[in-house]
Amino acid sequence: MENQEILKLKELCEKNDISLSEEQLQLFDKYLSFYTKWNRVYNLSSIRKKEDVVYRHFFDSLTLVKLFEKINLDVEGKHFSDFGSGGGFPGVPLKIYYLDKIKLSLIEAVNKKCIFLEMLRKELKIDYEVLCQRAETLNEKFDILVSRATGETFEVLKISKNLVKIGGYIIIMKAKKIEEELKPFTISLKFKGYPERSFIVIRKENESKAK
Secondary structure, three states: OOOOOHHHHHHHHOOOOOOOOHHHHHHHHHHHHHHHHHHHHHOOOOOOHHHHHHHHHHHHHHHHHHHHHHHHOOOOOOOEEEOOOOOOOOOOHHHHHHHHHHHHHEEEOHHHHHHHHHHHHHHOOOEEEEOOOHHHHHHOOEEEEEOOOOOOOHHHHHOOOOOEEEEEEEEEEOOOOOOHHHHHEEEEEOOEEEEEEEEEEEOOOOOOOOO
8 A cells, every 4th residue: 555645544543543454445545536536526525635635534534433432332233324424424434444344324415426425336336325315304214323514513413313213323523612502412532643523422212312
């Protein structure tokens, strides 16, 4: 693996006890190349430089791996949804990491991003589905819903509670400001060589808990 950006991803993961195989690194390498080409034409994200994509998209998505370990969440066999997937974050990096251990659905309302996600699936030859519609219109329910930088937090929670099974988890990745009411549900993790990351974690125990 000669790509310098992917080597940096490997090093950053190793520092934080996230192990990536050669196969997984090759998938991230393909993802990086494919994403940067599409991003130039279709403006998937304002993050353009390859090293920033690796740092702020790939590794940032993989911080969820450490959260799952922290809360003792067994992901095997679980159906994940990525609400507002955009360029595939955090869902596709999680799928590359867990591979066949998880089932993945990407929820994305913007057509050009849906097309990218479908093309990416073929490029990487990994299995996930793209649900190209607004999350509010979905009837399906998932074991674990993850969301990153998707609109106003309480609006995301309101929509998400209808998409998660009883006993399932809603996990919203937050960078800085956490709403006061959500601080009891927030877990912050420190990383080597990367800023502290906060996650709002709500387990849906019954129909009223995730409101």
